[in-house]
Amino acid sequence: xxxxxxxxRHRTGxxxxxxxxxxxRPRSALHSARAARCAARFATALAVLVAALLVSxxxxxxxxxxxxDSLLVRAExxxxxxxxxxxxxxxxxxxxxxxxxxxxxxxxxVVALVREDIAAAIDHARRAIKKDKTNSxxxxxxxxxxxxxxxxxxxxxxxxxxKYKQECGLALKYDPENVDAHIGLxxxxxxx
Numbered sequence: 001x002x003x004x005x006x007x008x009r010h011r012t013g014x015x016x017x018x019x020x021x022x023x024x025r026p027r028s029a030l031h032s033a034r035a036a037r038c039a040a041r042f043a044t045a046l047a048v049l050v051a052a053l054l055v056s057x058x059x060x061x062x063x064x065x066x067x068x069d070s071l072l073v074r075a076e077x078x079x080x081x082x083x084x085x086x087x088x089x090x091x092x093x094x095x096x097x098x099x100x101x102x103x104x105x106x107x108x109x110v111v112a113l114v115r116e117d118i119a120a121a122i123d124h125a126r127r128a129i130k131k132d133k134t135n136s137x138x139x140x141x142x143x144x145x146x147x148x149x150x151x152x153x154x155x156x157x158x159x160x161x162x163k164y165k166q167e168c169g170l171a172l173k174y175d176p177e178n179v180d181a182h183i184g185l186x187x188x189x190x191x192x
Contacts, residue, residue, distance in 0.1 A: 068098045075107055084111055102131035102138070107143050113148070121145040136175030143167035143184055161192050 020070035075090025091107040098104070109124035132138060143164050150160035163187045171181035 003028070049071055064097050068094045068101060068104075071097070072101075072103050072107065079107065079110060084114060098110075100131055102128040102135070105131070106135075106138055109138075109145070111146055113141065116142065117159060118145055118149050118152075122149070134174045136178045136181065138173040139167045139171035139174065140178065140180050140184065143171065143181075147184070147187075161188070165189060165192070 019084060071090050075087045075094065078090060079087035080086075088108065088111045091104045091111065092122045093114040094101055094104040095108075105128040109121045109128060112118070112121035112124060122142065122145045125145055126140060128138045129135070146160045146164040146167060150157045150164055165185065168181045168184040168188065171178050172185070175181070
């Protein structure tokens with residue numbers, strides 16, 4: 001047996017960690033104080049680390065957000081003036097800075113619709129809706145893509161016609177004053 005009077009084995013007759021503590025014996029005050037100091041040091045170190053990470057990352061996120069907003073404004077201006085290449089480049093550059101920006105995906109969906117690239121329009125509109133489910137304009141963009149797909153005819157025309165009606169309905173659900181959605185449902189009722 002170890003004869004060091006400060007060892008745990010000498011005080012208790014057992015090795016440290018060799019079993020459960022007896023039910024009637026409370027932990028020593030020295031052990032509780034050590035545990036409290038250790039927990040306090042850990043909490044302080046963790047708080048300092050988290051604060052340092054937040055401080056170092058905040059300017060980057062703010063700068064990226066400002067850059068993304070600037071790119072989106074320029075891309076939307078290019079789109080509204082009919083410069084599809086510049087608009088698409090701006091929206092793609094915004095996506096490089098902010099991978100899942102719903103506004104950039106919506107812009108690319110509109111560019112694809114103008115070019116009649118229906119598959120890309122559907123893909124980007126779905127991605128935009130995935131990030132902002134209640135945006136009525138995004139649902140109408142997806143409805144427009146489904147409408148173009150339905151107009152192509154074929155076996156899936158009925159399927160895409162139903163999807164068109166569904167997306168128009170969702171657009172109205174999230175914005176009852178969406179005129180395009182009202183017109184879209186009227187168009188569906190007349191021609192479907």
